[in-house]
Amino acid sequence: xxxxxxxxxxxxxxxxxxxxxxxxxxxxxxxxxxxxxxxxxxxxxxxxxxxxxxxxxxxxxxxxxxxxxxxxxxxxxxxxxxxxxxxxxxxxxxxxxxxxxxxxxxxxxxxxxxxxxxxxxxxxxxxxxxxxxxxxxxxxxxxxxxxxxxxxxxxxxxxxxxxxxxxxxxxxxxxxxxxxxxxxxxxxxxxxxxxxxxxxxxxxxxxxxxxxxxxxxxxxxxxxxxxxxxxxxxxxxxxxxxxxxxxxxxxxxxxxxxxxxxxxxxxxxxxxxxxxxxxxxxxxxxxxxxxxxxxxxxxxxxxxxxxxxxxxxxxxxxxxxxxxxxxxxxxxxxxxxxxxxxxxxxxxxxxxxxxxxxxxxxxxxxxxxxxxxxxxxxxxxxxxxxxxxxxxxxxxxxxxxxxxxxxxxxxxxxxxxxxxxxxxxxxxxxxxxxx
Amino acid sequence: xxxxxxxxxxxxxxxxxxxxxxxxxxxxxxxxxxxxxxxxxxxxxxxxxxxxxxxxxxxxxxxxxxxxxxxxxxxxxxxxxxxxxxxxxxxxxxxxxxxxxxxxxxxxxxxxxxxxxxxxxxxxxxxxxxxxxxxxxxxxxxxxxxxxxxxxxxxxxxxxxxxxxxxxxxxxxxxxxxxxxxxxxxxxxxxxxxxxxxxxxxxxxxxxxxxxxxxxxxxxxxxxxxxxxxxxxxxxxxxxxxxxxxxxxxxxxxxxxxxxxxxxxxxxxxxxxxxxxxxxxxxxxxxxxxxxxxxxxxxxxxxxxxxxxxxxxxxxxxxxxxxxxxxxxxxxxxxxxxxxxxxxxxxx
Numbered sequence: 001x002x003x004x005x006x007x008x009x010x011x012x013x014x015x016x017x018x019x020x021x022x023x024x025x026x027x028x029x030x031x032x033x034x035x036x037x038x039x040x041x042x043x044x045x046x047x048x049x050x051x052x053x054x055x056x057x058x059x060x061x062x063x064x065x066x067x068x069x070x071x072x073x074x075x076x077x078x079x080x081x082x083x084x085x086x087x088x089x090x091x092x093x094x095x096x097x098x099x100x101x102x103x104x105x106x107x108x109x110x111x112x113x114x115x116x117x118x119x120x121x122x123x124x125x126x127x128x129x130x131x132x133x134x135x136x137x138x139x140x141x142x143x144x145x146x147x148x149x150x151x152x153x154x155x156x157x158x159x160x161x162x163x164x165x166x167x168x169x170x171x172x173x174x175x176x177x178x179x180x181x182x183x184x185x186x187x188x189x190x191x192x193x194x195x196x197x198x199x200x201x202x203x204x205x206x207x208x209x210x211x212x213x214x215x216x217x218x219x220x221x222x223x224x225x226x227x228x229x230x231x232x233x234x235x236x237x238x239x240x241x242x243x244x245x246x247x248x249x250x251x252x253x254x255x256x257x258x259x260x261x262x263x264x265x266x267x268x269x270x271x272x273x274x275x276x277x278x279x280x281x282x283x284x285x286x287x288x289x290x291x292x293x294x295x296x297x298x299x300x301x302x303x304x305x306x307x308x309x310x311x312x313x314x315x316x317x318x319x320x321x322x323x324x325x326x327x328x329x330x331x332x333x334x335x336x337x338x339x340x341x342x343x344x345x346x347x348x349x350x351x352x353x354x355x356x357x358x359x360x361x362x363x364x365x366x367x368x369x370x371x372x373x374x375x376x377x378x379x380x381x382x383x384x385x386x387x388x389x390x391x392x393x394x395x396x397x398x399x400x401x402x403x404x405x406x407x408x409x410x411x412x413x414x415x416x417x418x419x420x421x422x423x424x425x426x427x428x429x430x431x432x433x434x435x
Numbered sequence: 436x437x438x439x440x441x442x443x444x445x446x447x448x449x450x451x452x453x454x455x456x457x458x459x460x461x462x463x464x465x466x467x468x469x470x471x472x473x474x475x476x477x478x479x480x481x482x483x484x485x486x487x488x489x490x491x492x493x494x495x496x497x498x499x500x501x502x503x504x505x506x507x508x509x510x511x512x513x514x515x516x517x518x519x520x521x522x523x524x525x526x527x528x529x530x531x532x533x534x535x536x537x538x539x540x541x542x543x544x545x546x547x548x549x550x551x552x553x554x555x556x557x558x559x560x561x562x563x564x565x566x567x568x569x570x571x572x573x574x575x576x577x578x579x580x581x582x583x584x585x586x587x588x589x590x591x592x593x594x595x596x597x598x599x600x601x602x603x604x605x606x607x608x609x610x611x612x613x614x615x616x617x618x619x620x621x622x623x624x625x626x627x628x629x630x631x632x633x634x635x636x637x638x639x640x641x642x643x644x645x646x647x648x649x650x651x652x653x654x655x656x657x658x659x660x661x662x663x664x665x666x667x668x669x670x671x672x673x674x675x676x677x678x679x680x681x682x683x684x685x686x687x688x689x690x691x692x693x694x695x696x697x698x699x700x701x702x703x704x705x706x707x708x709x710x711x712x713x714x715x716x717x718x719x720x721x722x723x724x725x726x727x728x729x730x731x732x733x734x735x736x737x738x739x740x741x742x743x744x745x746x747x748x749x750x751x752x753x754x755x756x757x758x759x760x761x762x763x764x765x766x767x768x769x770x771x772x773x774x775x776x777x778x779x780x781x782x783x
Contacts, residue, residue: 223747226746386563
């Protein structure tokens with residue numbers, strides 16, 4: 001159906017008809033944005049020109065981009081009004097000041113740019129913040145493709161980080177070329193094992209992964225605290241933590257702290273893209289996500305695919321924790337933050353669960369997270385970092401209710417890829433999985 | 436430890452659990468106070484899902500209501516006194532819950548956004564908004580912390596001397612005034628849902644909205660009503676957790692209870708009484724450590740229970756939630772239209 005002689009408008013027409021069709025969206029390549037892009041690539045030489053391609057790219061990314069714009073605009077209003085809470089007068093330049101500080105925190109201040117040794121420090125820091133979010137966003141996005149909602153990145157992150165820290169402490173005396181891959185692999189596998197649990201329970205018993213993964217997040221926090229406090233606490237430190245990882249530190253590629261994990265994160269984007277678009281497994285994952293019953297008739301076992309997808313998602317979540325551990329933190333101590341959990345969900349929704357979209361969304365969130373501290377400092381605590389969480393919530397709101405964005409910016413209504421994929425998440429709430 | 440002791444220990448454990456739940460008023464009181472917010476959250480879940488709307492935002496609604504209830508008390512208790520501030524705080528918490536119900540209803544019923552993502556929005560927004568406002572309003576004053584709102588006695592002391600009912604009443608009142616309201620709400624909703632026209636219609640809307648629409652039931656209106664009422668109850672749970680923690684607010688203080696409540700709903704097969712049973716189970720699980728400390732069983736069981744690390748007790752309700760979901764959900768059938776938005780114009 002995607003032959004080179006095909007009428008150029010036909011594909012769009014078919015897509016419009018298929019819309020967010022739940023029926024056979026995954027089986028029919030026309031209805032799936034990812035496949036559509038790759039099938040469109042072949043006749044592209046004769047077919048759509050650059051203008052059309054840009055138009056298509058805009059249609060796919062208009063709502064996410066405008067959601068960010070709208071959320072930042074409302075964030076500015078909130079910043080403007082926040083001095084009122086403590087009875088201070090409104091300062092009209094406060095939002096500009098806050099956002100400028102945010103950008104300087106993420107991309108570097110003029111003073112930093114003037115100094116050759118510090119020029120790229122801020123950008124490195126932003127990329128370091130983005131890397132775990134890329135892995136985490138992929139962990140959520142991949143599960144979305146199979147119709148699963150992985151809220152468990154926080155737990156997978158912690159388990160992966162802990163396992164990587166323990167592996168690093170154990171193998172840290174070996175050569176870096178051995179210690180790093182080994183620790184990364186162990187961290188990733190630990191995350192995979194933690195992702196396997198909700199996948200297996202969902203597939204076998206129908207226990208919804210949303211509640212199970214949230215419970216596993218809490219369990220990870222509590223039990224890892226116990227393990228570090230009582231079982232593996234390293235001697236010679238004033239607080240409970242694991243031992244040093246020595247040679248298992250990820251190598252620094254550039255500048256002060258840009259570690260190799262950032263490269264791995266970008267690589268993971270393209271690996272997952274390849275997995276979803278070019279492999280049988282990817283096709284099966286998308287088919288199960290579109291309609292488990294149809295998948296079963298097509299000879300795919302949803303039980304197997306669901307378990308495997310959650311395990312792979314756990315692997316990605318575990319790697320998020322591993323690169324953070326081996327590249328930044330260096331040891332596991334109870335209380336290390338894992339707000340990567342909700343950030344990853346936002347990143348996956350913003351990226352519409354497509355790997356490339358997730359990459360850009362993760363970079364954006366890296367900017368917000370890297371810049372938020374300077375924003376709070378420059379505004380004398382009048383604009384606390386928590387405002388970023390509020391903006392994040394607004395972004396989720398506008399993505400869930402894209403009608404708001406469409407009204408505000410007068411966009412034509414069109415059904416996005418998000419709906420068809422995510423709808424099955426809710427539809428499976430009280431159901432058992434088809435075997 | 437000798438392995439042959441294990442069967443005897445299990446028998447002892449079951450006996451002990453039965454004792455603390457049904458025979459010892461002091462331990463039951465601890466458990467009830469932990470059950471109440473779970474039960475209120477679960478009632479919210481029952482109302483929403485019975486009418487066909489999945490609400491995973493209960494956690495966020497509890498947290499947001501808790502904050503605004505606390506904020507009301509914080510701002511007003513100097514000027515209008517503790518009792519008035521407390522009552523007003525509870526009212527505000529319930530109202531905030533209802534407002535968030537309108538938001539969730541608009542997202543899920545009117546514009547048919549994905550219901551799980553709408554719930555995620557409520558949860559993320561709750562964390563962001565409460566910690567943000569906490570930082571810009573409460574923190575600069577340096578007066579945050581416990582003791583802002585003190586529980587008050589709704590029923591005079593003399594009532595507790597009435598035989599039979601008196602001690603039971605006293606027990607609930609000691610646990611927390613709202614804990615008593617929970618029991619009333621559970622029984623009332625059970626009757627309303629199964630014995631009234633509204634209940635029948637609600638269940639019809641959750642099972643087969645098209646059929647309900649055909650016979651003239653306002654599907655969307657009824658869903659709105661249930662979601663708003665349910666979320667108001669979740670708002671009451673928010674007020675409860677503030678009062679139960681000595682009138683203080685901490686960021687993220689709902690601590691996953693909104694999600695445990697969801698498991699209680701499924702465990703209770705989407706009925707108010709069943710959900711209360713589920714909440715009681717999770718309440719007992721969360722209170723086990725405190726109960727063991729207060730009323731330590733004798734012999735080897737006692738030393739075993741005391742030797743278990745704190746974190747295991749903390750993880751116990753979460754682990755139990757997973758076990759129950761995995762074990763029960765297959766045999767527990769959700770309302771047929773749960774999670775599916777209704778489109779009036781839709782043609783089959």
